[in-house]
Amino acid sequence: MVDKYTAVWVSHSSMGDFLKCPRLYYLHNMYKSGKTGHKVSIVSPHMSLGIAVHEVLEGLADYPANERLNRDLRAKFEETWLKVSGKKGGFTNIEEEEEFKLRGKDMINNVIKDPRFLTNKCIKLKRDTMPCNFYLSEDHNIILNGLVDWLEYLPLTDSLHIVDFKTGKHEEKEGSLQLPIYLLLCNALQKRKVTKASYWYLESDKMVEAILPDLETAEKNVLEIAMKVKEARRIAKKDGENKVFICPDGAYDPVTKEGGCMNCRPYEWIINNDERMEYVGVGGFNQDMYIVKK
Ligand code: SF4
Numbered sequence: 001m002v003d004k005y006t007a008v009w010v011s012h013s014s015m016g017d018f019l020k021c022p023r024l025y026y027l028h029n030m031y032k033s034g035k036t037g038h039k040v041s042i043v044s045p046h047m048s049l050g051i052a053v054h055e056v057l058e059g060l061a062d063y064p065a066n067e068r069l070n071r072d073l074r075a076k077f078e079e080t081w082l083k084v085s086g087k088k089g090g091f092t093n094i095e096e097e098e099e100f101k102l103r104g105k106d107m108i109n110n111v112i113k114d115p116r117f118l119t120n121k122c123i124k125l126k127r128d129t130m131p132c133n134f135y136l137s138e139d140h141n142i143i144l145n146g147l148v149d150w151l152e153y154l155p156l157t158d159s160l161h162i163v164d165f166k167t168g169k170h171e172e173k174e175g176s177l178q179l180p181i182y183l184l185l186c187n188a189l190q191k192r193k194v195t196k197a198s199y200w201y202l203e204s205d206k207m208v209e210a211i212l213p214d215l216e217t218a219e220k221n222v223l224e225i226a227m228k229v230k231e232a233r234r235i236a237k238k239d240g241e242n243k244v245f246i247c248p249d250g251a252y253d254p255v256t257k258e259g260g261c262m263n264c265r266p267y268e269w270i271i272n273n274d275e276r277m278e279y280v281g282v283g284g285f286n287q288d289m290y291i292v293k294k
Contacts, residue, residue, distance in 0.1 A: 003141065004143065006141065007135075007141045007142060007143045008140075008141065008142050008143070008226070008229060008230045008233060009133070009142075009143045009144075009145055010136070010142060010143070010144055010145070010222075010225075010226045010229055011131070011144070011145050011146050011181075012146055012177055012178050012181050013028075014028075014029045014229070015177055015222075015225045015226065015229060016177065017029060018225065018228065018229050018232070019225065020263055021247060021248060021249075021263070021264070022232055022244060022245045022246060022248075023245050023246055023247045023251070023264055024263050024264050024267075025229070025232070025245065026236075026241055026245035027040075027264055027267035027268070027271070028040075028041070028267060030233075030236075030241070030245075031267070031271065033288055036288055038282065038286055038287050038288045039285075039286075039287040039288070040267065040270050040287060040288045040289075040290060041283055041287040041288070041289050041290070042090075042266045042267070042289075042290055042291070042292065043088065043089060043090035043280060043283075043289050043290070043291055044090040044291075045089065045090050045091055045096060045097070045100045046100075046167075046168060047090065048084035048089035048090055048091070048100065049084075049100045049101075049103060049104050049167050050167040050168070051083075051084055052077065052080045052081050052083070052084050052104055053077070053104050053107050053108065053165065053167050053202060054149065054165055054167070055080045055083075056073055056076045056077050056080055056108060057111065057118070057149070057150070057165055058149060058150065058165075059076065060118055061122050061124055061150065065119055065120060065121050065122070066119070068115070068118055068119055069115060069118075069119055073108050073111065073112055074105070074108060074109075074112070077104060077105065077108045081101055081104065085097065087278070087280045087291055088280045088281050088289065090280075090291050092291065092293070092294045093294075103167075103203060104167075106203065107167060107202035107203055110202060110203075110205040111202065113205075114205070116200070116207065117150075117152045117161065117163065118150075120152050120153065121152075121153040121155070122150060122151055122152050122153055123151045123153055123160065123190065123192075124151070125148060125151070125185060125186065125189045125190060126189055126190075127147075130145065131145045131146055131147045132145060132146060132147060132148070132185050132189055133145035133146075133185075134184075134185065134188035134189060136184070136219075136222065136223060136226055137223060137226070140223075140226075140227060140230060142223070142226045142227070142230060144181065144184060144185065144222065144226070146181050146182065146185055148162055148164075148182045148185060148186065149163055149164050149165045150162075150163040150164075150165065151163070151186065153192075154195065154196065157193075157195055158192060159192055159193045159194065159195040159196075160186060160190075160192050160193070160194045160195065160196075161194075161195070161196040161197070161198065162179070162182050162183070162186065162194055162196070162197040162198070163197075163198050163199075163200055164178065164179075164182070164197075164198070164199050164200070165200050165202060166199050166200060166201045166202060167202055167203065169203065171199070171201070171208070172199055172210070177221070177222060177225070179197055179210055179212065179213060179218075180213050180217075180218035180219075180221055180222050181218075181222060182194075182197070183197075183212065183213060183215060183218050184215070184218055184219060184222060187215060194212065195212075196209065196212070197209070197210045197211075197212050198210060232244045232245065247260070247264070249261075252264060252265060252268040254268070254271075254272045257272075257274065266290070266292050269292075270288075270290055275293070276292060276293050277290045277291070277292060277293065278290060278291050278292075278293050
């Protein structure tokens with residue numbers, strides 16, 4: 001029987017963690033603080049830059065196409081930046097924050113110079129307080145959730161163009177689950193076909209068209225990983241987390257305070273009350289947010 005409360009929820013981020021290593025999946029997606037009962041998260045300048053720029057651009061979809069360019073995007077960016085300013089955004093000094101803020105301003109300026117498809121009709125996937133989601137498999141009680149940055153409506157073909165805003169410097173890797181997941185979300189939550197997908201690298205102002213996976217392959221690939229996540233959680237429930245969510249390579253040792261890698265170490269430090277981590281507040285999904293002290 002389907003039940004959203006007992007279902008296993010998977011996303012691009014959680015499956016990405018699982019693929020990196022099961023221990024990282026556990027630390028980022030399952031571990032809860034004994035004190036607050038909250039999950040834990042690390043804030044970083046890169047993440048905050050992404051949040052601020054995405055909020056400005058995605059917010060444009062709330063306005064009619066012909067009014068979007070009348071918005072003062074620079075002012076909106078300044079306002080949005082206040083939400084990530086300082087330690088709560090992962091910035092440990094003013095110089096670092098200014099550097100990232102400047103990069104964000106440049107991205108907004110690029111958008112103002114050439115807004116591309118942002119002035120065309122777009123659609124939004126339905127959602128409530130949670131990210132967009134649907135049953136990837138009712139039989140296995142697995143829900144897939146995620147947010148698609150922008151969906152341009154293509155009137156000539158009555159179809160959709162998925163656009164992903166990129167605020168980082170690195171190009172999306174081949175084999176990434178991001179597009180398959182977006183495609184599945186679009187297919188499940190609205191009726192039009194997706195015929196095009198692109199990444200917009202905002203810093204270099206470069207649009208890169210991506211090859212769309214076919215739906216069947218997308219579903220098969222995503223479900224295969226989601227099932228592995230579900231199975232790992234099942235074993236952990238039965239035999240304990242230490243049986244399944246383990247490091248395949250040089251685990252962190254809380255006694256010597258050594259080992260681990262850049263992905264898991266900050267989480268291990270939080271769990272072990274290491275003074276290298278600093279609590280900076282509660283995040284939007286009720287998680288305890290930390291920064292790495294410099
Ligand atoms: S050191 Fe091990 S536990 Fe940590 S992220 Fe790397 S593989 Fe995973």
